[in-house]
Amino acid sequence: MSDIRTIRFTLNGTKVSKVVEAHETVVDVLTRKFDLSGTRESCRQGLCGCCTIYVDSNPVSSCLMLAWFLDGTDVRTIEGLADGDTLDPVQEAFIEAGAFQCGFCTSGFIMMVKHLLSENPDPSDEEIRHRLAGNLCRCSAYPEIMDAVKIAAAKARSVAKARP
């Protein structure tokens, strides 16, 4: 029985450990204990998507998850998407399409889109809309986000084609 423990997990490819209290959410720990600022708490209800991360390759809302349960998992955040200076194709597509304004929700959208394309390389408009229905952008860059998904999908397909 405890309200404090050490969690050990993989964060963007690096093995890490941290002492956490029972009440601490994942987004709090990422922000305050790992100084990662790309994962952001906004609505606190798992419905805006600003705090999206991957836990064991699955997108989750880090505001609704207790850090306690990260123990033994593989966590990826927006900071872990680019390979050094080389952006992920989804990140490139977001720039190309101008798929953001203030940028606060952008990490979450990019994480969701990347996951969508990993499951479905050529999603229909309807599939994109439904998948991203749980991400909110108050600047309303939605039309450009739709463009970005298509650009990213095309990039991924052309990379796949180019492979021998």
Place this chain on the structure above:
Amino acid sequence: MTEVFTSVGRSIPRLEARDKVTGRTEYVHHLRLPRMLYGKIFRSAYPHARIKSVDKSAAEAIEGVFRVVTIDDIRTVIPHPYYGPAFHDQPILADGKTRFSGEPLAVVLAEDPSIAEEAAGLITVEYEEIPAVFDEVEAMTSDVLVHDELKPASTFADLKHLKGRKGTNIALDHKLLRGDPEAGFAKSDFVFEHVFRSQQVMHTPMEPFVSVADVTGDRMTLHTASQGPSFVRIEIARLLGWPENRVRVKVPFLGGGFGGKLYIKLEALVTALSLLVRRPVKISLTMEEQFFMVTRHPCTFRIKSGVNKDGKIIARTCDIAWNGGAYADIGPRVTQKAGFTSAGPYDIENVRIRSSAVYTNRPPAGALRGFGAPQTAWAYERHMDMIAEEMGLDKVEFRRQNLLRDGRPQASGTILVDAAIEKSLDKLLDIMKWNQPFDRGSGRIRRGRGIAVGFKGITSPTTSVAIVNLYADGSCGLFIGTVDMGQGSDTVMAQIAGEVLGFDPTTIKVIHSDTDVTPYDMGTLGSRSTFHMGTAVRLAAEDAKKKLAELAASVGMVPGSNQPISEIFERRYGMRAGNVIGVGSFIPEYQKPDPETGQSLKVTPFWGVGTNGAEVEVDMETCQFTVTKLVNVADIGRPLNPKLALQQLSGAGIMQYGFTTTENMIFKEGQLTNASLADYKIPGLLDMPREWINEFTDSIQHDGPFGGKGAGETTTIALSPAIGNAIADATGVQLMDLPCTAESIFQALKRAKA
């Protein structure tokens, strides 16, 4: 002859794009300072109540609580703890009584925010409830007084006469009179009168309000998500009785603002707290708490028009009550600015306007993307359609016949210049294929379409100052107080400087607001940045260019030679040293309106113009409807970055689409019932109309920087009435109140049948 530009007019990506897609953008949201305390606000439970006592003991007993603060503590560091841009009416924490449910009443400070939150839940307050007033029309004559005495800020000359006024909830009455409306009605063939209402809505930026204050020695440094750092500095210096140079306000990027993060919000509170404890203090609101910070004014608008048989509008009166909530914020300015255009973009000889800012026991209302113009257009453009409908006039031709055109005086007397109203309407009709047959649906599905025309004036007179700093290696820093909250101002300002200097705009570094470093700007608001700051940047760049040329001449270099800039500095200073600093300062021409008639020869520096068209599909059984097409056309002068400008039109339109169909702050006896994104629905991807078209007219603002002007609000103005008009066209029933919902159609149809 067309001018050729190298920098402006190009759709370059945002300068900060890479940071935004990698999660590295700097926001106050995640700022932490050494020894920083977190503040958690305890809020009042009643809309109107005397505070008999506050029991802090249980909160103070929690381990880790540093201090629990009420207004009595605040007074020890700020003796007169009242603030506000128009009225000094808002206490830093509730003072003796609470004026809306959710008002900050105490703050717990702790190193761990979850401890502060837990302790805040342990504060108890003994209240004595007093009668409250919530409706703006009722409040105009109610015995319930939100404030015992009006306390206008001395900063605005036009409010001084209100000082000390008692026994009223009307903070400000804006009046306009042109011609003789009563005589006009008397000689009109028909007179129409309607009442329209707009609901209370909120900005809900994804980055909730957040401010950090850090007092060290005799300096106060604020890191704040603010759209108006210069005003924050002025107001904090006033509250503290300090000279402005001891207050420093720094603003990085904002996670959205939309008018909410203007003037002064959390800054006074964190300043007081930091002074009290001599440590940095941060307060971050939750999404829920944002609804108690600032909102958009609900409003009731009674509009009356006299029209001749041939469709000419002879006279119009507008009586508007703006529900400002418990504190005036910038409501008085909303009341004035939206007031003087509230008769619509029409050429009417006889106009009377009375626009009143009213106190009620609701959360305060302030600026929100459009400064009141959308609420007025909801009324005047629905009114236009209803008149046309009743008189059997063509809705487009009726408008066209009465439209204001360049060279004609607007209701304020200011002559219309560079306002492409008709051009915008024509383009809209063209995109809507208005003259082609329209499928009106069949069976239970009915289709309808509607258009609306809107315009707005711009807050005036306001000042922007810019500095261009050319470094000795030939690179350039641009120092401006304009805050980039997503609109792309960094990029466009760099494009303007780049155009003058002949620089690639992507190489120019924009230095963000830091009042120790960046010069004065009135605020990033009301579509003013491109025109005002853009002009200041142009002037600063021209100044730098001129000085650089002088420097070159002084070292014997030929003007226009291809030698690098660094060579000039090296020749002058013997090494890479020195700077060339260009300064630009801009304030547009302005004439204060007459207080009784509202008449002025120059009431606005330019006009915002937008037209909107909607097609809807209504299921006549369930009354659920879908907006199948939305078209927004705006006159934004010359688009200085077309892609970013279109994004502004699109984003503003979708936001207003939310205010039209899904968003509504619902109160029950003064208690907000839906303060969360689960129950206050902002548009998501599934809500987007299938066809979503944004365009601008081919226009030039002759006195704007490179022909440009503001773009951030224009599509908000008349979008709601376009949808309301389309719903009326489809269903035959008239919606008078926002938002337009399935149930409101259901109820209207029921009334129509009865």
Place this chain on the structure above:
Amino acid sequence: MEVAGLRGFDIVEPSSLEEAFGLLGTGDPAVRPMGGGTALMLMMKSELFKPTRLVSLRKLGEPFHGLGESADGKWVRIGALNTFSMLDHSPLMKSHFPIISRTMNTLANLRVRNVASVGGNLAHGDPHLDLPPVWMALDGEVRIVGPSGERVSAVADLYKGYYETTLEEGELITELRVPVKPDWKSSYTKVTTRAAHDWPAIGLAISVQLSGRQIQDLRIVLSAALDKPTRLTAAETVLRGRDIGEALLREAADAATEEVELETDNRGSQEYKTHLLRIYVTRALQDLVSEAAPK
């Protein structure tokens, strides 16, 4: 006055049922079992619930996990700790209960579906949830274990009222069993009245056994506008054994709207929701009939 904040609780992760019962059976209502935890986290964050202890079920073995068909193929067993995404991805679910993945499409969002568990969702008792009425319409039943043994309950019998279930202290749902009925068709209609992505104003789960246009048997379950998901038995009685036609549908809609008194909230007035119920009962039945027996 409720106490705010998330602090002041501990987390335990029992690895056996006995251990779990011991940890849960304290008489303290602030000790709660936790599956995926999304609903609990929401309640904690909105200060509706302050736990003293969370008993995580994730390390409990076998009985809470797995998803498979019974040997006789007559029902499907779903371990309570399956996440919604696991259901969504299950070919077995897709072939036997296509209604589930159709419902998933508009249920919360992928991030929530990746975490929220079938059992936690059933035990939560929020009348706005989409899945409980669907399980009810499918005649689902749950296996419940507790300190005093094991019992089986129809999902329909789980709900007492607003956020109130018939689960006793210490009782845990281990699995859901859903009968496979190849000759039944089912649908879930989520009626939203504000944004497209919203809690339902009314939720309507219907399953029918049809023979041509005749309704052999059916279940109609209404959720969201009442304090708990509720069978519309009067409407079912009107329809059972009869041929679908306009007059019958009108009669059924009358019965449905008469047997329940809907609640007014921010998503609609009682009057409007009743109007919607009348229309959507009719439409859902028509759709099911035309899907089963196209004209």
